[in-house]
Amino acid sequence: MADSVLVLGAGLVGSSLGLALTRAGYDVMLWDIASSHALVAASLGAGRVSDEETDDPDIVVVATPPDVIPGLVAEVLGKFPGAVITDVGSVKAPILEAIDRLAPEHRRYVGSHPMAGSQFTGPLTASGDLFRDRTWVVTPEPGNSPEDIAVIERLARDVGARVVTMPASEHDEAVAQVSHLPHLMSILTASHLRDVPQGNLRLAGQGIRDVTRIAGSDPGLWRQILTSNVAAVRHELLAVAQDLAQLIDSLEDPEALEKFLGMGQAGALSLVGKHGQEPLDMLDVTVEIPDEPRALSRLFADIGDAGFNVEDFELTHDPVREVGYLSIAVERDVAEKLRASIVEGGWHAWAAHRGSRK
């Protein structure tokens, strides 16, 4: 028989989890302090509304705001003595400490944190694909049994996530860097709009929309997240304050400014292809482009027909020889195949490490 899962909290994350687990064959029960939320989630296909009298789940996922997670974990540890318990809280060490105080015997609690969400809240914005290809961090502690850890890791993989395992303290430092700091940078950018005349907002393009998207998130939820990770968040903010002072100084020095912009570009590129994966090993396949437009259209068609996934490309020009070079960034294991198929079409092409572009 399929595992049964009780999801506590039918907000965006809990409802999305219900949808994904139901699809994966789990028997899902839903509960929310606002019963209409559980009702909406159930009506969307995320499971059935929990019956507190008869429910006896194999797994409990606490998907509520962080403030109430420890209390609920302690409660279900007592109520379901056979269940493995996890939560989806964004900061792990303080939750663990609080559970320690409330329920010293908590071997069946395995902390976790799916790195997925959106600026929206509530069951109506749920999606069964929310966790697909996202990182789901599992933060076991020495007391956990390998079997219980495996149950939570399997649940995460069953909804399409990539599991990363690390200690709670390490997780909290990492999220300060890659989640909490970016969130506050988005907040600073968006809150600055209070000083911008309405008419000027007509000039807002996609860039500022992207930068400020996550600032639209629920302030109450983020207050809870940030105040439970204050030391790490302050450390990151102080470093950025130093950078900002340096950036302001560099406005008078174009060379220094460009260097700073280059650091930003390098940082942005360091995230490309990294949805919980190790850095990709990329090569450039470079093709010489002679002065003949019809041939070039053929090259584009060739590359597309061969079914290659071109992630990044660059066109450079040799002013002396009057030829151009098209460099296509691809993963190492397909570079030779791409090069061969291009050479077959009569082109000059070679593969090389990125950065060695002509």
Place this chain on the structure above:
Amino acid sequence: MADSVLVLGAGLVGSSLGLALTRAGYDVMLWDIASSHALVAASLGAGRVSDEETDDPDIVVVATPPDVIPGLVAEVLGKFPGAVITDVGSVKAPILEAIDRLAPEHRRYVGSHPMAGSQFTGPLTASGDLFRDRTWVVTPEPGNSPEDIAVIERLARDVGARVVTMPASEHDEAVAQVSHLPHLMSILTASHLRDVPQGNLRLAGQGIRDVTRIAGSDPGLWRQILTSNVAAVRHELLAVAQDLAQLIDSLEDPEALEKFLGMGQAGALSLVGKHGQEPLDMLDVTVEIPDEPRALSRLFADIGDAGFNVEDFELTHDPVREVGYLSIAVERDVAEKLRASIVEGGWHAWAAHRGSRK
């Protein structure tokens, strides 16, 4: 006969403009200092490679990096005495001042700035839809004739953009606020990743990717943009530095922190629906949801079947009456229609100003 347009610079913006203008029926000629770029753009359907001997365009669009715009504008003012000239530079006043020095007789130059682009460069990333529904700022000066201004405004509208007209100096202040500052916030966030251990990057989710996307842009281009708008950019950065100091202080004060997060949320929401449009006049249509799941599924179906574009919604819960409320944000002119169609289905529903949600 269709207007003929010479586009100088076959990068992302120039090539995209060539694609869009060709589609709109213009006769497009392309030139680039790197002839292979013009060749690639032409082969993608953005026009034909310019023939310097015979070209005699009605309109010239200078779509090069800002540093070389004034020189090219001065050159084509002399070369094509019948043409209306514009450019796509991101900062207008310094370009105008430079043109003033190089070609004091420049009535036929009408500055403009399409608020469109991406972190990519070069003709291979061009799209004929780049300008669709984006703002295209036209910055006329007293010397321009109404006819010449109309030519540029029509060109912008013909590629799907929304025209906003304002003086150059006002434009430059506005872009410092809604484009240059967000760009630097993205740069600060991305450059901060240099201090983040590789392993922690596995936890990066969509949020940091959105915040850092525009940081991937060309540092050389942005050096030119920012150094030509230093005073306005510094003004914005200093204000953010103050906010950042205040944010760091507020980490110890949850109330103050939540207030700050709320200012960010308000700022992010102030951009919603504003792609060069006036702020939308939105109403909430609120529906009472009784304790009956099948009826709720029917409500979702009803709303969808009625063909309404639901932009934002919120579910709230009345713990006393044990009912939920679904609030759907819609534009004023469809609110009554939506309410009526929901009421027809047997629901209790009413329309009200946003913010007055139950």
